[in-house]
Amino acid sequence: MSPPSVFSKRLILKVFLKSFNRVPGVAARCAVTAAAGAALLMGSALAQAQAAAASAAQTWPTRPVRLLMPYAPGGGVDTVGRALAQKLSELSGVPVIPENRPGGTGILASEMLMRAPPDGATLMVSALEFAINPALRSKLPYDSLKDFTHISQLASVQFLLVSHPSVPIKTARQIVELAKAQPGRLTYGSSGTGGGPHLAGELFQLLAGIRWTHVPFKGAAPASVAVMSGEVDFSFGSTIGLAGPARAGKVRAIAVSGAKRFAQLPDVPTIAESGVPGYVADGWYGYYGPPQMAAELVRRIHAETARAYGSPDVKTRLERVGNEYVMSTPEQFLAFLREELAKWARVVKAANLKIE
Numbered sequence: 001m002s003p004p005s006v007f008s009k010r011l012i013l014k015v016f017l018k019s020f021n022r023v024p025g026v027a028a029r030c031a032v033t034a035a036a037g038a039a040l041l042m043g044s045a046l047a048q049a050q051a052a053a054a055s056a057a058q059t060w061p062t063r064p065v066r067l068l069m070p071y072a073p074g075g076g077v078d079t080v081g082r083a084l085a086q087k088l089s090e091l092s093g094v095p096v097i098p099e100n101r102p103g104g105t106g107i108l109a110s111e112m113l114m115r116a117p118p119d120g121a122t123l124m125v126s127a128l129e130f131a132i133n134p135a136l137r138s139k140l141p142y143d144s145l146k147d148f149t150h151i152s153q154l155a156s157v158q159f160l161l162v163s164h165p166s167v168p169i170k171t172a173r174q175i176v177e178l179a180k181a182q183p184g185r186l187t188y189g190s191s192g193t194g195g196g197p198h199l200a201g202e203l204f205q206l207l208a209g210i211r212w213t214h215v216p217f218k219g220a221a222p223a224s225v226a227v228m229s230g231e232v233d234f235s236f237g238s239t240i241g242l243a244g245p246a247r248a249g250k251v252r253a254i255a256v257s258g259a260k261r262f263a264q265l266p267d268v269p270t271i272a273e274s275g276v277p278g279y280v281a282d283g284w285y286g287y288y289g290p291p292q293m294a295a296e297l298v299r300r301i302h303a304e305t306a307r308a309y310g311s312p313d314v315k316t317r318l319e320r321v322g323n324e325y326v327m328s329t330p331e332q333f334l335a336f337l338r339e340e341l342a343k344w345a346r347v348v349k350a351a352n353l354k355i356e
Contacts, residue, residue, distance in 0.1 A: 111142060
């Protein structure tokens with residue numbers, strides 16, 4: 001809506017004078033005067049508010065942006081978030097400041113984002129656990145669908161299933177056969193209860209119809225050490241984190257968790273093709289804003305992010321550490337998130353998992 005033009009103001013004034021002259025009594029004429037003044041003020045105020053909102057959407061970013069990352073420095077979210085923040089700052093000329101806010105597998109930072117103003121000055125990069133937490137925790141302080149603006153899935157990353165070299169198994173099919181013959185005897189480690197690697201193992205158990213024993217560790221590094229030392233038979237972890245030990249012969253690479261083979265380990269099959277049909281368990285990184293962000297602002301943020309995240313140097317940097325570029329639209333990301341929420345809810349329910 002445009003501000004009232006000179007012509008519009010003259011027309012309102014003309015109608016006002018005509019009505020004013022027809023109304024008998026001082027009190028009634030005062031009422032007409034007040035109504036006309038209110039009409040002019042209301043139109044002007046509405047136009048100014050709309051103009052301000054449009055201006056904000058068109059000029060983002062104009063002040064420093066906080067990019068929340070719900071995990072400690074050094075992990076996958078931190079790597080993706082810092083690469084994005086650096087390039088966005090470089091291209092926009094406005095600082096995008098990465099801010100690590102670990103706690104509750106992403107819950108602390110998510111709650112901070114939910115309470116932030118919807119002005120584009122606070123954003124968040126999070127991981128797969130954003131879709132797992134609603135099923136795993138009965139008292140989550142937010143709704144993953146209703147309480148955020150879903151901007152994009154930035155990237156996906158696979159998990160690698162490895163074994164200790166002494167374990168006489170080389171394929172996913174052989175794991176299934178041995179686990180069915182000896183239910184519960186085989187062990188697999190992960191970086192912790194409720195994380196992506198843990199749930200990747202639970203999905204394997206569900207689809208293969210087996211029972212094996214999960215052994216959680218406090219982080220990816222101790223989980224890797226445990227499988228290399230033979231403390232556990234198998235482990236799910238990041239492809240990049242376990243690719244080096246696999247090449248060095250410290251662990252045996254059994255299969256990758258995605259729908260297709262991992263480019264840096266082309267000889268390692270997927271779990272689906274090597275014994276568990278239909279299996280896909282990708283990790284991924286999502287990009288979020290506070291709730292009720294204006295549609296035009298979301299489009300502008302998405303466009304700026306796609307320009308930064310899609311630049312050759314950033315794509316190359318992230319591909320080296322196992323990330324596959326996605327950069328979906330907000331609509332695609334929301335549909336994907338709904339699918340992930342439903343998928344991991346089924347897995348959590350089948351495994352009877354809960355964290356209070």
